Amino acid sequence: MSKKRGGNRLKYQVEQSIKKINMIGSSKKAFRDAKTETGIHSVSQVKHALSVSQNFVDWAKEQGVRDLFQLKRSHYREYLAHKQAEGVSNGHLINIETNLRLLEKGMNRISVEKGLSERNWVPKTRLIDTNSREKPQNRSQAPEEVQRYLDKLSDNARIGADLQAAFGLRLREAAKTKVAHIQEKDGRLLWVASADKETLNAAQGVTKAGRERVTPCRPGYEERVRELIQGKEEGQHVVPVKYNTLKSAYNRAGMKGSHAFRHTYAREMLRSELQTRGIEQEGRGMLERMLENREAGYRKDHLVTKDERPLYKIISAAMDQVQEYLGHGSGRIDLAEVYLKGF
Structure with missing residues (x-):
């Protein structure tokens, strides 16, 4: 040495x-x-x-x-x-x-x-x-609570918050988002971070570990996102201020961390996934059982019967889909406990 x-x-x-x-x-x-x-x-x-x-x-x-x-x-x-x-x-x-x-x-x-x-x-x-370790907490926010914070933010910081709420982005990802990251496919807005380092919407330097990702916009935010990118060049950042400025603005507004937007996004997207399949109530019950199994030290499918297996598989797939939107791996029941418990 x-x-x-x-x-x-x-x-x-x-x-x-x-x-x-x-x-x-x-x-x-x-x-x-x-x-x-x-x-x-x-x-x-x-x-x-x-x-x-x-x-x-x-x-x-x-x-x-x-x-x-x-x-x-x-x-x-x-x-x-x-x-x-x-x-x-x-x-x-x-x-x-x-x-x-x-x-x-x-x-x-x-x-x-x-x-x-x-x-x-x-x-x-x-x-x-x-x-x-301290148990995970539900950091999602009710609409009125979100609005109270947003009202305290400057116009520039509000853009960052809207991007986080729309796509479930980390604060740093929102700050580094370029217009090119926001794309439209089949009438839906997507946030796309590419594995190609040479593209304007590259994941490198934006997402955690530079992982590629495709994340859909929450329907209620599409109009706002279109407004944010209108008239801007592909290579422009959507948020006109840097990460540290955004973080400071959040702190001044009294927000306890920016991940709350990701928690809210995760819950809303899971609810949407299950509503589309018409199984929201059954899905809630199955997810609660899976998380209770984890807390008790069992496999997440502990005591799931043969007849319940199809529902279990649907819920697992929906959870994995939402985790993928957030940039997490599949099968992460530990993260589901943080992001999806009590949705």
Whole structure:
């Protein structure tokens, strides 16, 4: 490793370790399909891994650690105990464990490349029970609640909020949306992020991990979206202000995070999917059972009878469709608990 000394050496080693598992731009799904060990696929995850790891090595330096590859399991356990004593939440402790595991993975790759044995300073079993994390909350919003926030936003920030509500976009995606991302097919408006990096509506630099995506507009927002793009060039951004400006405007309006728009979008789109099939009430009941099974530690189809199986399959397919709209993978009952519970 580098000959850098002290804290600088440790921080340099952290940066190199995280760099080894930086796979932004590569498909996580492709790695899973090939049963190949994956790494980090999003900019935000890289930032989190670096931040948590740098805080950890600052503490480790105080314990006499001068080289990252001197770490032992005792350091891991003592650091978690130290953070617990500070009173941080279990959710934060779980995130620390997740990111220290990523750090070890990067260190292992460096060791293997040098012909050395893998590192083994992270316990195989997590110290903090992941079930102790604060339960997911329904962050969808009633129309009147949404309107109260919108009334407090500037005209420019309101455009970002409308895009999020229309397509279920993340705030950063809304800020980076160009006119070219909004397309019409068979009379419906779609938000299309292409895998082709050379196109104006490229997913790269816009969606999480640069994943391509096709997301339909909520019918009630189509007229507003057409109004927003009217008269603008394909390469123009729809929102005339940057991401940080949008985020600040939301905070000033009293909004507790921008994901509420995605939650509302998810619920409304699932309701629409089931209404189209004429099974909204039955669908609600089946989804509730699936989520209760997850909470109890069972498979999501636990106690689903043979006669109920067709309905179960329809609900699963509808859930997967909505998750796809949001840019999530299929079969994610964990995300359904966050986005769709109590729709």
